[in-house]
Structures are given as C-alpha cells and as structure tokens.
Amino acid sequence: MRILPPDHWQGREADHPPRMIRLNESRNMMKPVSISVADDAAGTPINPNRWGIFLEDISMSIDGGLNSDLVRNGAFEFSAADSPRWSWRTGWRFLHRGDSGFLDATVDVEDPVARQNPHYLSVRVTGGTTSAENEGYDGMPFDACKDYEFTAWVRARYVEAGEPAEDMPQSVRLSVQLTDGADAVLAQRVLDVPLGRGWVKVERTLTSGRTCDRGALRLVVNDDHAWPCASRHVIVDVDWVGLRSAEHAAKLPMFRKDLVDALRRLHPAFLRFPGGCIAHGYAGLDSIYQWKTTIGPVEHRRQMPTGRGTHQSMAIGMHEYLLLCEAIGAQPVPVLAAGVSCQFAFEGATPIPIDRMDQYIQDVLDFIEYANGDVDSVWGGRRAANGHPQPFNLRYLGLGNEDAISDVFEDRFSRIHHAVHDAYPDIQVIGTLGPFMEGDDHERGLRLARRLNLSIVDEHGYRSPQWLLSHLDHFDHVDRNGARIYFGEYSARSNALDGALAEAAFMASMERNGDAVAMASYAPLLAREGHEQWKPNLIYFNARTVHETPNYWVQSMFGEHRTDTALPTCVSGVSGMRRAFPVRIGLRATAERADFSVSDVVVTDRDCDDANEPQRIRLNDVTVRDGESERFPLALDASSYDIDMTFERTDGEGGLAVSFGDIEAGEYGEWFVDSWQNLYTGFRRVGGGIPDEPLPPVGGGIVDGKRYRLHIEVRGSDGTVRAFLDGRLLQEYRDDGVERHVVAQATADSATGRISVKVINVTEDTLDANIRFSSRGERFGAIAARALAGAEGPAPMQLRERPLEHVTVPPKSLVEVLIERA
Template identity: 40%
Template sequence: MTFNSVNIKSILIGVFGFLIFGAEIAHAQQSKKISPNLFGLFFEDINYAADGGLYAEMVQNRSFEYSPSDTPDWHSLTSWNYVTQVFSYGTLNIETTNPIHPNNPHYAVLNIEHVGKPVTGPQSDIPQNKGTPGLGVKNTGYDTMIIKAGETYDFSMFARQISEEPISIVVSLQDTDGNILAEKNLTINSKDWKRYTVTLTASESSNSASILVLGTSKGTLALDVVSLFPQKTFKNRKNGLRSDLAQLLADMKPAFIRFPGGCLAHGDGIGNMYRWKNTVGPIEQRLEQKNLWGYHQTMGLGYFEYFQFCEDIGAKPVPVLPAAVSCQNSGGTWRVGGIGQQALPMEAMQDYIQEVLDLIEWANGPATSKWGAVRAAAGHPEPFNLEFIGVGNEDKMTSEFEERFNMIAKAVKAKHPEIQLIGTSGPFSDGEDFEKGWEIANENNVSLVDEHYYKQPEWFLSNLNRYDSYDRKQAGVYLGEYASWGNKLKNAIAEAAYMTTLERNADIVKMASYAPLFAKKGHTQWKTDMIFFDNKKFALTPNYYVQKMFSTNYGDTYYKNIISIKKDTTLSASCIKDSETGDIILKMVNTGTEQKRMKVNLSKFKNLIENAEKIVLEGNAEAENTLDNPNHIMPIESNFKVDKSFDYLAPPMSLTVIRIKTATENIKIN
C-alpha cells in the first residue's frame, strides 16, 4: 500500500496530537487544583482572648454585670474602687429598678451627700487631702491600664440624673500616685439615660493607670457602661480591636476566620449557648453572660465586630452556631454532679431554626429586610457575603444532637442552598463519635465536616498520610482545631510537616485552622496557644511563624514529584503554584536532628527567575519564645538562586519556604 501526501500529513497530525494529549494527561496527573481557602484562623474567647485582649475596651466590668456565676468571688463592683476625696462622703449602690435595657440590668448609683473643700497649706500633701474634692468610682482595667503620652482616648458612659439639680463630674486618667495624666469635665443634666463622651489626651505615659469618674457636686446619679478606648484601634474602628494584636492576624493573610468558638459556642448548658442576636445591637443592649472558660463575656466583641474584622483583612467569615445542644462537658462532667449535654426542647426548635435563618438574612440580606436593616443600622448597609456556616462543635453524637442537626441542616439547605454547611465529627480524630459525625454529615450532604484533634508531635509525624485515602466523593474536610501539645520549635516543625500533607490533600481538606489563637499572661486555661500577650506586649510562638509562612505562601495548584525526599521519614515537602502571581512556592521540612539533602526538579516550569526569596525557621528543638524573650526563634529571610534542578540542604529541625518568580504563568509540557 502506498500513502499519498494527504494521508501522511493526517497520520503525522494524529500522532503528534496523541503525543500532546498524552502529555497533557500525564501533566494533569502530576498537578491538581486545590482549595483557595485552606489556611485560616480560629478565634475563641478563651485565655482572655476577647475581653482584656483583642477587644480594645480598657474598663473591666464596665456595665457592673460581673457576678458569682462567672467566678465565685466576683460581684457587680469587681474591678471598681469606691473613692472619696478631701472629706467628701456619700454612698455607692448597685441597683436594677430602672436599667438602660433589660439585657443590661445592673447599674451603679452614686449619692454624693457632701463635697469637701480643697485643702491648702502643709496638710495638702497628705494623701487623703490631695486631689479634687468629690466622690466616685475608679477602674484599673484588665490587670492594669497602659496609657501612652500623646495618645488620645475616647471615654464614654451612660448616666442619668436622679436628684433635682444637674451634677458636675470630673473624668480623669491617673497614675498610681494619683497624678493626673488627662482630665475633662462633664455635667449630668438629664433625667433619662444619656450617653456622655469626652476625649482624653495623655500628658505622660503610665503602665499602671486608672480611670476615675468623680462627682464634684451634691446629688444622686446613675452610671452604666463606663468605657475607655484608645482612638488608635485597628483601622480606627469605634468599639474596635487592639491594633497590635489585630495586625498580627492581618499579617497572616488568612483565607477565613472561624468564630466565636469552640466550646464557647455551644456553652455550659443550654442557657449559656452563644446566641448571635444578643451580640449585634448597641453595646448597652447586648446580653452579657458567663464565659464557658470561667470568666465573663461583655459581648462587646460580637458578631458585627467579627464580620467587620473579617472584611477589614480580606478573610471570609465562618460563624459556628450551636446545633441546639450544649457542650457535653456542661457543669464539668468529669466532676460529680456534672450535667452533661443538654438539648433545646423540641417545642423551641422552630424558633431556633429561624434564628439560624435570620443570621443569613442579617449577613447577606438587603438593608430593606428585617435583619439586614439591623446590620445597616450598625453602619454596614452592604451585605457581608456570608458563604459558610458551621453547625455544632465537637459534640457528643447523641440522638438529641442528630435529630436537631438534621432539622437545622434541612431548613438551611431548603431556604439557602447557596450557603455551605459545615458539620462536626466530635472531639477526637477517630472513634465512635467521629464515625457517627461523618455519617450524619454525609446523610445531610453538607459541604464540609469539622475535625478536631490535639496530639503529641509524634502523632502528627506518624499520620502524614491521613488524608491521602479520604473519599473525594464525600464531604470535604475542615480541620477546625489542631495543634501539637506545646509551643517549642519541635512542635511547630511537626505541624509544618503535617501542613505539607494538607497542601497535598487540599482537594479534600478545604480549610484548616490552628487553635487556640491567643493566651493572656496570668489568664490561660489552655496550655498550647499561638500568640501570648499582656497589656503591653506580645510573643509570637514558632507555631505562629509556621502558620504565617504557609498562609502567606499559598496558591491554587499542587504539583507532586517536584521535590525528591526518597523515603526519609524526617523529610516532608510540597510544591504550590500561585496562578495570580505566577510564583512557584516550595516548602521543605526537616524534623530530624541532622542536615538533610533534598533534590528539586523544576523542569516542568519555564521562564523561572533565578533570584528567589527564601525564609527559614530553624533552631534547637526545645527552643521557644516567651514574653520575656520573644525573639529567641524567628524566621530568617534571604535571597536564594535557583536553577532548573538543584539540591537543597535542609537544616535540622527546620521549615524552609522558597518563593520563585516566573516571567510568565505558562507551564511547559515535557
């Protein structure tokens, strides 16, 4: 048989096309698109993370709502001192007969019976004779107040005149010796509750300041919601966040933030469940309550502030709502008398389901809708574009939970199919609750299942293949809480090795967030955390640096067989491409005690720019950062030259990130 030129041409085209098609198949097998939302943050008000922490309010117990139900020795005047100056006298009481709002029942009543006269001469130096004559209350804040010279602070309070004549007030910032750092005058002149404001600019700095509200004329008045904020909050927001701590989170460029918990969300008994509607109105109308972790929530950092912060830093909001059951450890079930998991009565379920649906309307509805109008009234007429809602948090998989979860999931999916629901697989990485949680989630066809586990570093290193065999046809994974037990470098590097496997499996592991986030000095209930702080400073753990190195160096496509580690169990690696920038990102982890060689083959990519950026976190396995020594372990940045193929010597106990720029975003098919 002979072939004419047309036949030969056709055959050649076919063969060439087959080769190209085959190469494309092979290339596709070497790469895969991965979740754009993998690395985010989880915020829970544990370890004084909110009040006294991220939330910038400086007055503790500002609404006089502390009680023994929070902590046995607390009461309405906890953190307040009754002050009489220069022979003034009267009384201070807590009353509830005519509050600002039923959600805020307690307020202070100052009855100023007599105001002394200023003392002159030698006796004016006696402490009890110093200062402005009057009677009032003083607050030293959460442990103390840090005041900076030249900084301006916004003071506000609600007050009403009870006696016939207006009452003169002096508001002052003072140091421990009573020296005035800033001072302003007010006149309480309304028989109705009214908000009074002044700005205070500090003349000097103090690490142990207080705010004093002093009545300087005879009369009786009521006080409530006594507040002091630095003007320099994050993004200068009113009722805002502590700027330095918020910036640390913004610097991580998280894809999402999950809030408000954690066990905090489903609470210590059904009466303590976190109800979002109590947290979105004016602060004087928000319902404060006991914190599951043994202190108090003002709800000043509420759903509006969480959503606003997410928007400010470009993170997606991921609110987690109770599944209409409380924490199974309610009442401390490890102690005699613990009450265990409680469930809302079935007759209350329709109202609760409506509460969940109302959240979606509040977040996404137009400003003309009922709950969209509440959002708009708070200053945000545009929708927040909510995509995810978590239902439940590491719950015990009881029949009560299952029945209520099913009801909530069915209602949300029917009314809002655009919302991605996140289920829960209980508190552990495996076991009966874990299996049941996955079963319930898959029966409801939810988008994601929230897994939680805290383990020793050795567990993470022994489970680097955990997600390789997960069924890609079932729900995705949200690894909502995880950490190795500790904040030493060895803990962080074990987590880094595990995170390379999350990237490898980011087609099924859609989201992940380390936990907990914050821990305040002297107020820590959890022994492993990402950021430690006090009122003045902070310490970033090696765990924080690992999380940041991953979250700020992420992309949308995973490539395998780029970095050769043979079968060395101390080595882990991943290769990610960011299509938006065209950058190729290599992450290489050495959990061993010796320097190890890794071979890198970049022949898949073309137009590489040889001058790359390198970040290395390394050091002694036992090293950690503390508030007294916050910079002991830090990542080091440098330039690094790359080629089509090269060897990299990974330091012992290290994470290395190499970011390689390309002249184009094209990938060469080999």
C-alpha cells in the same frame, strides 16, 4: 532563570523587617537530600483558601484583648455566675475622702439604661468625695500626648422627704481622671451631671500628660454643695463606662489595632467564630450563643458568662465579627449551635425543646439574611441600619462544635440543615465529627454527613509533635467520595520550634491531601499573658506588646501564597524513625480534687526468658492526696510488662491518673479515671513531655468507697497498650507509627504558574537539598527563598548560583522556595 536578591522579601512585613540567613557552611558537612517534584503532572486540585484562623473568647482574647476598651466590667454586670469570687464590684476600687460623709456605693437595677443589662453603679452623695477606680486588665497603658476617648451613661437624682427646695442645686460634679495607678493625675475632664433629667450619655476626650504602663481610670463624685435640707440626699448613677485609645484599626474603632495587624499578617483566607464550646453553650442550654442578642446598641446586648470563669461583654458581637473578616480579607465561617448544648456542661448535652426548634431554625435563617440579604429584607435592613448596607458575602455556616453525635443531635442538626438548604442552597453547611479524630462520634458524624450530602465536616485534634510526625498519612485514608475535612482546631500542643515544625509537616500533608482536606485553622488564636486558660496559643499579648510564636510564623508562611494545585512531591535520602514505647519503666499515681488509696501494686516483667516464670515486683501501698503525686520505687527495663493495682477514692470528687514509662524523659503513657465531672475514663500518650489528646474516652466514672482493680498490658513488640478495669477491657492503643523528620511539598498556582516548595527539616542536620523538577525547570523565571528557624519570623536566604540543585536547609527549619514562571 534568575535568582532574586534577598531583599525580594523586604517590605513584605513592614513591622517585622527580616534578617538575612547567610549560608557559609560547606556542602561537605551537609546531609544530601533529593526532592522530586512532578511539576508537569496534573496534580491534585486544592482549595486556595484553605488556611484560616479561629477566634474564641477564652484567655481574654476578646474582652481584655481584641476589644480595645480598657475598662474591665464597665457595665457592672460581673457576677458569681462568671466566677465564684466575682461580683458587680470586680475590677473596681472605691474610696471616700474628706472630713464629712461616708462611702455609700452600691449596685442598683431600678430604671436601668437597658433592661438586658440592668445593673449600674449608684453613689450616694454624703459629703466629701467618693471615687471609683478601674485598672482595667493588669493596668491601663497610657502614652504621653495621646488621646483617649471616654464614654459613660450618667444620671443624677435626688431622694427627699418633702417638696424640693427652690435653691436645690441643678447638677452634680463628676470628674473623669486618668491616673498613674496611684495619686498622680495624667488627665482630667469635669462633667456637670444635670439633676433630675434621667440618663445621659457623655463622651469626652482626655489627653495623657505622660506615659504610664499601669494606669487607671478614676471617676470622682464631688460634693461642692451645702444641701438645703438634711433629709434630702443626691444619688449619682453611672453605667457603661468605657475608655479606648483614639488610635485604632481603620474602620474598626472597637478593635485593638496591633492585634488586628497581627491577624492580618497571618494572611487568613477565613475566620471561624465564636466557637468552640461558647457557640453551643459551655454553661448549658441557656448559654448557647444567640446572635440576635449581640448586634445593635451595645447597651442592649445581653452580657453572659462564658462558662469558663470569664465574662462576655458582647461589645464584639456578630456584626463586629463580620466587619473584622472584611477588614482582614477573610471569609466569615460563623458557627451556630446545632440545637444541642455542649455535652461537657454540668447537665450534659441538652437539646432545644421541639416546641422551640421552629423559632431557633428561623433565627439561623435570619442570620444568613442579616449577612447576605438586600437592604429591603428585614434583617438586611437591620444590617444596613447598623452601618453596613453592603452584604458580607457569607458562604459557609458551621452547625455544632465537637458534639456527641447522638440520636437527638442528628434530629436537631437535620432539621436545621434542611431548612438552610431549602432557603439558601448556595450556603455550605459544615457538620461536626465530635471532639476527637477517631471514635464513635467521628464515625457517626461521617455517616450523618453522607446521609445529608454535606460537603464539609469539622474535625478537631490536639496532638503532640511526635504524633503529628508519625501520622502524616492520617488524611490519606479519608473517603474521597464523602465530605471533605475542615480541620477546624489543631495544634502540636507546644510553642517550641519543634512543635511548630511538626505542625508545618502536618500542614504539608494536608496540602498533599487537598482533595480530602478543604480547610484548616490552628487553635487557640489569642491569649493575654498571665490569663491563659489553654496552652499553647498562636499569639500572646499584654497591654502593650504582641508576641508571635514560631507556630504563628508557620501559619503566616503557609497562608501568604495561595495556590490551587498540589504537585506530586517525593523526598529521598532520609529515613523515618519508628515510635516505640519506652523500655525504661517508672510508675506514678497522681490525684486531682480527691484522695485515693492505692494497694496491691504488682509489676510483671514479660521479657524474661522463661515465659512461664515472669518476674513479679511487688510495690508498697500508698495514699495519694489531692493535687499530689506518689512515685513508686521501681527500676526496671522491659519492653513488655503488666501493671496491676487496686485503688479506691476515699475523699473528694476528682480522679486518679496512673503514669507508666520513662517519666523522667517525658516519654510515657497515662491512664486516667473519673475525668470531666466523673463522666469519662481514658488513655493518653505523652511524648517529649507533651501529652497527646486522649483516645476517645470511655463513658462512666467511679463510685466512692468501692475498690477497683486496674490491669495494664504493655507489649513493645507491636506497640500495644491495653487497659482493663475489673477485668473489662476499656481501651487499646497502638503506638507503632514512623516519624518523618524531613518533609517536602510543592504547590502551584494554575493562573500564574508560580510554584511554592516548602521543606520542613526537624533534624539537627543541615540539609543540602537537590530539588528536581520533571519539567527540568525549562520555563522557570525568578527564584527566591526564605527560612523560618526561630520565633523571630522568616528571613530571606542567600541562594547559590545553582539554587535548585543546592538548597541549603538549616537545622530545625522551614524553608520556602518560590519560583516564578518565565
């Protein structure tokens, strides 16, 4: 065998030239670890296309992100339905200058460009100049000598009291300017908008005179005419204003190039879209994603609220999504609603009425035809008319997202599934297991999958690093005779390196269980800095810069080399650490969107010698105001204890959270009541300051003015926590997992014989890893290695003379050893 030089990895990521990791530490200072790989065993077949990405329109990931349009609200369709303080003016600033006239700018809907989006800006020419300025998303970035492509629909019309005069001017002047966000003009083009000729689409290129980070687009209506009749006035209408950099991703003019490049560097095998809750209507039944309204001319795509305080322009619809998949080499995994809206919407889960189901099912079938049909079919012809005659080779279709698996859901899902299976038997329908990694919805989803013979079901889980490291056996228990898991949304809820390494360890466990786990995708993918609606995210960006996280580089390393066999891999020389509920006891009550009175608080120490005489500590009564926390004066160490208190909501509509454990260290449990619009009550564990996703919550909220008695039992002997409300057991939680801080997994490509060995070290120790192969490496050729030890990305490693006997694994790192067959 031969050791490849470190520059073997050079050029793999041209935008991120790797650093060198030099290993000067003496082996005497390292911790020895043995890793055994059975490379001559048959191994477990795994999906080579298992690692993908998930794109959902939250945190300005699409409009203000992937969508390269710099204009915000260019169609004047924003409204209070998006966010309470929004209107058609959002994103725009209006100004009138001159000695005559006044500002008269409003929105109109009469005779629009497109009835689907009827609002447009209407400016009355009254004298002087009227300007409308748009700063986009936190200011528009302009570069000196670079071109920007402006588009808009414009119309000039006159309103008069009598017959038009012969000397009536034939046009109105509209100036298009790039500015520095103040008064300096960086570029300008002047348009003469013809009077009385209806809507006209205009396209102009502007070249910026200098670089600016917080620029703006300004439209100026100039009144250069002395109108012949005072009773006559002119109106200039403007709609669908857009501005894009002329530098864009190849064949993807609507996408921001640097973000597409960042997605490509993840080496995704597939891309899931559009949701997420957006797919099945976070704002109710009327907001279910309707793919047919997202294709064709953008003016005719119905814009919609997301239900999360943002707006969907639909500039990137289903067709653009399929183009993006093609451009980055990812298989499309679209998700459509299963005939029921999101249960977290205000009105709860609402099914599509039976008399509308046939049409909805036909819409689903038409989408498959749009993606795969030949040009002679109705929807394949529409695809060709939209510029893509070749099929997109769709193989997967997700139905539903984190749905409550009710009887009506099973009915709607089954109807759609049967129709898809009958018409397109080669399409793999992906089911859903509800919003949690366990619980009633999860079990009902599995039963439904067995009944319908589904091959893949979608499971989601957002857990802390501690949880992931202590549940590396989670997928060991999946029924191998049932559907395989698509782990469609997951994260360690942290962008710190520890969180990324916990994700890597969990991903290694998914590879080990590749016969049970078919696919996985981290979530969320993208977030614009300052507009995060969810944290953490894989990629953060602003107007100019893309910031990759350690989590990003973990995904990239796992995705780069596609292998199809998981080899039996064993780590020895390290031990696990049992998770234990903290013995230091603090107590805190936090209110959100409500006020609460908390009284009769008693903490009972069950660790005392005389079990019949437990120590009881009575604490003071408190009032907890909206948005505030109250700490109880408690200093106690105990592994087993009870907490009792009475609480009452005195004002507001929100909930109460009771935290107990070592709060200062970020290691505690939290019981919450009246969450999700007074729908749920539940428990979650917080580790390292990072909250786990709560246990599957219990349905039902609380009633104003009623006093409730809460009883919590913590038993450190078996890591059990129980919560009771008015004597009724609500939930039971067991915290007895063993964290594994050194994990390894080897996979192989059967076609080339290449072997990838990944070693995840979450400890503070440098490891001296001896990788032993059952074949003794007799047919090994070149060997190379790289390590991820921070946010800068993986770096090549300098290997020693006997590289497999002494692989140095730095503290808190992910190391990959790549072995080529001779």
